[in-house]
Amino acid sequence: MGGKYVEKVVPSRNLSLLNKAKNHAEALALGAKFLVRPLRITYRYPIVKEIPDQGYRGLIVLDDNKCIGCSLCARICPASAMKMFQAGEKKLRPAVNYERCVFCGYCVDICPENALKHARTHDVVFESGESMLYIGEKFTLDPDTQILSGKVRIYRVRVDEKRGLIYEPIR
Amino acid sequence: MEQINNVGGFSAKKVDDKTLILFFGPQHPSSGHMRIIVKLDGDIIVESDPDIGYVHRTMEKLSETKEWIKNSVLFERLAILDAGNVTQAYIIALEKLLNVEPPPRALYLRTILSEINRISSHLYGMGIFAIMIGSSTGYMWFFGDREIMVQLAERITGSRLTHTYHIPGGVRRDVSNAFLEELEKGLNYIERRLKDYEVMFVNNPIIRSRLENVGVLSRERAIELGVTGPNLRASGVSYDVRVEEPYGAYQFVDFEVPVYKEGDALARTFQRFDEIRQSISILRQLIKSIPEGPVLNEKYLKLFTKKMKDIWDAEKRVKFPSIFANLRPPAGKAYGRVEEGRGEIFFYLESSGEAKPYRVRVVTPSFRNSILLKYLPVGERLADLPAIYGSIDYFPPEADR
Numbered sequence: 001m002g003g004k005y006v007e008k009v010v011p012s013r014n015l016s017l018l019n020k021a022k023n024h025a026e027a028l029a030l031g032a033k034f035l036v037r038p039l040r041i042t043y044r045y046p047i048v049k050e051i052p053d054q055g056y057r058g059l060i061v062l063d064d065n066k067c068i069g070c071s072l073c074a075r076i077c078p079a080s081a082m083k084m085f086q087a088g089e090k091k092l093r094p095a096v097n098y099e100r101c102v103f104c105g106y107c108v109d110i111c112p113e114n115a116l117k118h119a120r121t122h123d124v125v126f127e128s129g130e131s132m133l134y135i136g137e138k139f140t141l142d143p144d145t146q147i148l149s150g151k152v153r154i155y156r157v158r159v160d161e162k163r164g165l166i167y168e169p170i171r
Numbered sequence: 172m173e174q175i176n177n178v179g180g181f182s183a184k185k186v187d188d189k190t191l192i193l194f195f196g197p198q199h200p201s202s203g204h205m206r207i208i209v210k211l212d213g214d215i216i217v218e219s220d221p222d223i224g225y226v227h228r229t230m231e232k233l234s235e236t237k238e239w240i241k242n243s244v245l246f247e248r249l250a251i252l253d254a255g256n257v258t259q260a261y262i263i264a265l266e267k268l269l270n271v272e273p274p275p276r277a278l279y280l281r282t283i284l285s286e287i288n289r290i291s292s293h294l295y296g297m298g299i300f301a302i303m304i305g306s307s308t309g310y311m312w313f314f315g316d317r318e319i320m321v322q323l324a325e326r327i328t329g330s331r332l333t334h335t336y337h338i339p340g341g342v343r344r345d346v347s348n349a350f351l352e353e354l355e356k357g358l359n360y361i362e363r364r365l366k367d368y369e370v371m372f373v374n375n376p377i378i379r380s381r382l383e384n385v386g387v388l389s390r391e392r393a394i395e396l397g398v399t400g401p402n403l404r405a406s407g408v409s410y411d412v413r414v415e416e417p418y419g420a421y422q423f424v425d426f427e428v429p430v431y432k433e434g435d436a437l438a439r440t441f442q443r444f445d446e447i448r449q450s451i452s453i454l455r456q457l458i459k460s461i462p463e464g465p466v467l468n469e470k471y472l473k474l475f476t477k478k479m480k481d482i483w484d485a486e487k488r489v490k491f492p493s494i495f496a497n498l499r500p501p502a503g504k505a506y507g508r509v510e511e512g513r514g515e516i517f518f519y520l521e522s523s524g525e526a527k528p529y530r531v532r533v534v535t536p537s538f539r540n541s542i543l544l545k546y547l548p549v550g551e552r553l554a555d556l557p558a559i560y561g562s563i564d565y566f567p568p569e570a571d572r
């Protein structure tokens with residue numbers, strides 16, 4: 001058990017003219033094969049959208065009813081993206097600044113009440129710096145519902161033995 | 172010396188009629204966040220001076236201002252393409268300070284992520300290499316296929332690149348059997364594609380003529396310069412941390428570490444593709460033999476509340492005990508080393524018993540390999556510089572820290 005070293009040499013150095021011709025021909029034939037049936041890894045974003053796997057660490061959503069205002073999420077945030085704010089008398093609530101957030105998910109994982117969760121949305125365009133601050137009610141809205149209610153077609157990606165990745169429409 | 176002129180998009184200084192000083196870079200991706208100042212006699216390089224540090228972020232100093240667990244997030248930004256391996260080295264050192272050990276299943280999961288990262292790191296390096304020497308097909312293929320590994324890493328960790336998967340005493344999430352099946356499919360795909368790479372890239376006469384006998388690094392020179400990783404092994408030195416000081420689940424699997432003798436750009440290319448083959452084999456063995464059980468050390472599991480246990484049972488994701496926000500390892504020193512895609516990464520941690528490290532020292536493989544850019548290009552043609560640069564898989568953000 002464990003690893004062992006194995007000495008190797010590069011096979012077929014200094015290709016002969018014949019081998020060069022053969023290798024050229026093989027490379028061209030392979031290219032031609034993919035010309036007819038390309039392996040496409042990309043998809044037509046944003047006409048179609050890919051929704052990541054369950055468990056993807058996307059934007060963060062707060063469940064205001066569950067939160068007890070313990071501040072642990074703000075304390076563990078490595079990017080100082082999450083801060084606590086006064087939300088009414090004797091009530092603290094977190095807010096997140098996506099200008100700083102690195103989506104490490106520490107806040108979600110440390111929350112003892114499970115008041116924070118990740119949405120699967122990750123591609124959001126912000127028009128101004130202020131709009132990147134999610135505070136109060138804005139922080140409690142699930143961005144996934146917006147995306148899933150939009151007009152775009154939603155794809156899911158699946159790993160495939162032959163094609164690498166396959167994007168399957170789920171809607 | 173004459174002033175700086177623009178020669179074909181490059182800045183250059185003319186020394187005399189025969190000699191020119193050329194500033195190669197720092198645009199990406201020809202040199203990637205660094206530049207090489209080369210002195211040319213005709214088109215032969217007589218002097219080469221790598222100028223690094225463009226993406227220096229004071230990481231070591233910065234880490235002294237952050238709590239222990241937060242630094243894992245900081246350090247994975249060293250090498251975003253191989254983040255799992257970087258944080259693993261840091262966490263191994265931190266675990267020594269805290270005196271906790273991960274349970275077997277966590278070790279397996281760590282190694283699964285390490286090897287997925289190794290494959291994607293090699294494909295990334297090879298992709299950049301390909302485009303540097305003008306093979307855009309290679310570039311598209313390696314980068315495209317890397318996406319499969321990135322997707323698989325995302326399935327485990329929830330994040331494509333910045334996995335932040337390792338925590339003291341274990342890992343953050345468990346995987347399902349469905350994932351292991353998907354991983355197997357991804358490995359079958361990459362294995363099939365390796366044959367295509369051979370035809371289109373490795374055995375392609377054009378690629379061969381650009382790589383054979385270019386940038387030869389002898390065994391003695393490699394040792395003398397303190398080179399690490401695949402570059403070292405491609406020069407005939409048997410050294411791999413996975414063998415010398417096994418961590419994770421490497422002692423539970425059989426694998427080979429290829430060692431090539433020739434030390435030229437071609438040998439380094441073969442070295443990397445062979446390592447991908449070995450990674451596939453390691454991953455297959457891990458899929459078969461992964462044990463059941465918890466993924467976090469008992470010591471922390473004991474701190475779980477009822478709610479945290481329920482979430483673990485339902486979603487197989489670890490909730491952090493609140494102590495994680497305030498880890499205070501006893502005063503002491505520890506190190507962690509891991510074989511990354513590009514070589515050995517080394518962390519030295521010093522704790523004074525506080526919530527933040529007293530000192531962190533990181534030695535990265537790319538930094539140790541960057542010295543090659545001073546010696547390997549000398550005596551070669553200018554046109555071979557990209558081939559040499561690409562073949563050593565140098566990653567500037569990792570070197571600069």
Ligand code: SF4
Nearest residue numbers: 067068070071073111
């Ligand atoms: S950790 Fe959870 S409960 Fe505590 S303040 Fe943050 S969101 Fe609220």
Ligand code: SF4
Nearest residue numbers: 077101102104105107
């Ligand atoms: S995901 Fe990470 S960076 Fe973002 S708010 Fe949570 S703890 Fe902070």
